[in-house]
Amino acid sequence: xxxxxxxxxxxxxxxxxxxxxxxxxxxxxxxxxxxxxxxxxxxxxxxxxxxxxxxxxxxxxxxxxxxxxxxxxxxxxxxxxxxxxxxxxxxxxxxxxxxxxxxxxxxxxxxxxxxxxxxxxxxxxxxxxxxxxxxxxxxxxxxxxxxx
Amino acid sequence: xxxxxxxxxxxxxxxxxxxxxxxxxxxxxxxxxxxxxxxxxxxxxxxxxxxxxxxxxxxxxxxxxxxxxxxxxxxxxxxxxxxxxxxxxxxxxxxxxxxxxxxxxxxxxxxxxxxxxxxxxxxxxxxxxxxxxxxxxxxxxxxxxxxxxxxx
Numbered sequence: 001x002x003x004x005x006x007x008x009x010x011x012x013x014x015x016x017x018x019x020x021x022x023x024x025x026x027x028x029x030x031x032x033x034x035x036x037x038x039x040x041x042x043x044x045x046x047x048x049x050x051x052x053x054x055x056x057x058x059x060x061x062x063x064x065x066x067x068x069x070x071x072x073x074x075x076x077x078x079x080x081x082x083x084x085x086x087x088x089x090x091x092x093x094x095x096x097x098x099x100x101x102x103x104x105x106x107x108x109x110x111x112x113x114x115x116x117x118x119x120x121x122x123x124x125x126x127x128x129x130x131x132x133x134x135x136x137x138x139x140x141x142x143x144x145x146x147x148x
Numbered sequence: 149x150x151x152x153x154x155x156x157x158x159x160x161x162x163x164x165x166x167x168x169x170x171x172x173x174x175x176x177x178x179x180x181x182x183x184x185x186x187x188x189x190x191x192x193x194x195x196x197x198x199x200x201x202x203x204x205x206x207x208x209x210x211x212x213x214x215x216x217x218x219x220x221x222x223x224x225x226x227x228x229x230x231x232x233x234x235x236x237x238x239x240x241x242x243x244x245x246x247x248x249x250x251x252x253x254x255x256x257x258x259x260x261x262x263x264x265x266x267x268x269x270x271x272x273x274x275x276x277x278x279x280x281x282x283x284x285x286x287x288x289x290x291x292x293x294x295x296x297x298x299x300x
Binding site: 001008015051074 | 220
């Protein structure tokens with residue numbers, strides 16, 4: 001198969017993005033993702049934004065919030081556990097991020113939304129927030145042995 | 149509603165960037181069989197299917213229906229993972245997952261328990277998303293009850 005340089009780059013970045021989708025609860029590991037894409041760590045963020053229109057951090061944030069929305073809608077797990085499950089280090093950061101991105105608190109979201117019955121990949125694709133209400137990105141750094 | 153006599157879906161087109169590579173992937177790893185492989189001169193009409201299933205047309209991106217720029221855009225979207233998707237059913241999803249993983253197929257998501265069954269994701273060589281599930285055969289009402297029970 002002959003891929004143009006651009007298409008080859010797309011495929012490598014898609015592999016890295018799939019890895020982010022799989023490991024969304026873990027800290028953003030740019031060196032590993034860059035290695036998957038056969039790029040340097042310093043190149044990765046810029047190229048990811050060129051291909052997907054947002055930074056890796058931003059993408060991961062939306063992925064985590066989307067997963068949190070699913071867990072809030074479809075389980076009765078406490079909000080704190082949901083926050084941990086999707087990779088946030090603290091309830092405060094999770095609540096602030098969720099409210100910024102979704103426009104309401106996690107508890108309010110849970111009260112307003114019933115479970116849905118469609119394949120999970122559609123839920124993931126169609127419920128992932130596009131951008132925060134304010135357009136800002138809430139910083140989230142999680143490290144340590146309890147990460148993931 | 150419009151009165152019609154439509155009874156089923158017969159062929160679904162799947163955009164691929166190399167028909168030989170597509171045929172190898174879908175037959176070797178996913179069990180598809182060739183239905184038609186005809187050189188029409190202007191195109192290779194290549195359809196595959198699972199036994200008893202609807203046909204997939206492995207349609208090469210870049211035919212004359214697209215100008216060069218549009219074809220490049222479609223190829224760009226396919227390789228970014230932005231195009232369509234295929235949903236397959238397995239009667240042993242964990243065995244399917246293990247076999248595909250061991251064969252080196254690109255796994256986009258490991259098997260996950262869902263209220264409707266278990267499913268996982270793979271990519272074809274071009275970036276198309278394929279979801280493989282083992283439904284638990286529960287009727288919709290039972291699935292809804294499970295969601296409700298989890299939420300109660």
